[in-house]
């Protein structure tokens with residue numbers, strides 16, 4: 590399926606005007622498709638699978654900012670630590686610690702987002718508010734020098750009910766605002782403000798932007814459906 594060039598221009602202009610970052614989600618798509626968007630000016634690409642990401646990074650232009658948006662296993666952090674721009678789906682202190690360790694070996698500070706559980710569905714990954722609380726306590730006791738927590742990420746339920754989806758996005762925005770206050774009051778070295786709020790995909794990004802998203806992850810609208 591060809592890259593949807595017109596959709597790309599329309600969506601990227603619309604988001605640019607609102608100050609929202611567009612990450613083009615290119616998982617399972619061939620390098621030629623990524624290159625096509627790259628030549629139109631796109632620099633942020635998102636991938637879900639470590640091996641696929643490592644292979645594409647080696648072959649594609651060096652100034653691409655690679656976002657890891659899948660669920661990352663601790664034993665695979667080392668493969669992406671040399672180059673990854675932002676890791677979106679971090680939901681445990683244990684994973685943060687591993688990222689910090691591997692970043693240190695590379696002489697880097699790696700930027701991450703904390704994945705929050707906002708969907709009604711039980712199968713989704715992500716931290717609850719209580720788990721976030723515990724993670725902050727852990728950071729207080731055992732700071733991590735080689736990570737920078739730049740914000741939060743969430744995925745809405747895969748449902749038709751747009752009002753429910755809107756509520757889930759709204760809850761993530763509120764959580765980010767509360768977290769911002771807390772960081773300002775308590776001062777955590779690992780965090781960088783203002784927080785990125787990564788929410789919205791092909792089917793729901795318009796709602797996500799209305800509810801305060803600062804970064805959307807869009808795949809099928811740009812590259813066509815995945816098989």
Ligand SMILES: *Cc1c(COP(=O)(O)O)cnc(C)c1O
Nearest residue numbers: 614658790791792806807808809
């Ligand atoms: C695949 C994926 C996307 C993009 O999904 P589309 O519906 O194709 O836009 C966004 N975020 C995550 C975490 C994904 O896994």
